[in-house]
Amino acid sequence: MDTPRPWTDLPDDAAEGAAPDLKLVVLDMDGTLLDGDDRVPAAFWDLLPVMRERGIIVVPASGRQYATLRGMFADHGITTFLAENGTLVVHEGSVVSTSPVDGAAVDRIIDITRTAETDRNIGLVLCGPRGAYVEREDEAFLAEAGRYYAELSVVPNLHAVPEVHEGGAGTVLKCAVYDFDSAAQAAPALFTGGGPGVADLREGADGAPGHQVVVSGKNWIDIMNATANKGRALRQLQMSLGVPRSATAVFGDYLNDLEMMAEGDWSFAMDNGHPAVQRAANFIAPRNTEEGVVQVLRRLLGV
Structure with missing residues (x-):
């Protein structure tokens, strides 16, 4: 260009x-x-x-x-x-x-984020067409999430949110991960094959496209449908x-x-x-x- x-x-x-x-x-x-x-x-x-x-x-x-x-x-x-x-x-x-995210991928992202919380100061927001959902309920995280998600609910188990597997494929539009330190560091460390045992959500079954992992700001990582x-x-x-x-x-x-x-x-x-x-x-x-x-x-x- x-x-x-x-x-x-x-x-x-x-x-x-x-x-x-x-x-x-x-x-x-x-x-x-x-x-x-x-x-x-x-x-x-x-x-x-x-x-x-x-x-x-x-x-x-x-x-x-x-x-x-x-x-x-x-x-x-x-x-x-x-x-x-x-x-x-x-x-x-x-x-x-x-452009929803596959329900199985959402489950995987929930598990990765929960595990990573022991080492990183992060939180996950599941974004559906009717609202957004979080498990983390401390004031600091909710203040950051609340800036972008007016309809925000704290739930005991993100796996049980109906949107995750609604209609078979799910209707979660986006998984947004907030890292209090650096999204650019967290994305490869957690979601794009940056270390041992780390998931690469960009890879789908049989070589098919998986999901996008996008650093959308200093602290935010957005995981979305590969075509979105x-x-x-x-x-x-x-x-x-x-x-x-x-x-x-x-x-x-x-x-x-x-x-x-x-x-x-x-x-x-x-x-x-x-x-x-x-x-x-x-x-x-x-x-x-x-x-x-x-x-x-x-x-x-x-x-």
């Missing part, structure tokens, strides 16, 4: 061609839209009426659960979401697609709505946003983003702490 250009290479206003005929604006949350205090910048809300008037659908795309995203945005008229890192796509209250990612979810949404890449703007910062960069001709990696995401994007946006998404949208919209 060509070297991404700075966002300032965009023309100054719509009359100069800065404003494409956008139909989708897809926004990662942490490190992208949200500021340094995990808040949506106030100036972003001022742009919503402009985008709504032009028929642009704003799509939060996050590792956060659907209930959390809905709570953040539904009161502002936003009703389309790529939740749980793309394993659940919802448009105007209707499910567009889901925000890029695939965005393609499914685009097909459902009849929206092409040329009418799609995408903003992201971390590795769980990587595939999404290819699905919008107007792709922006944040200046604070991971180098791999920056290489995959067409443009570099200002940092999230500088309201980078707002700055770029104003330029794209010519307002």
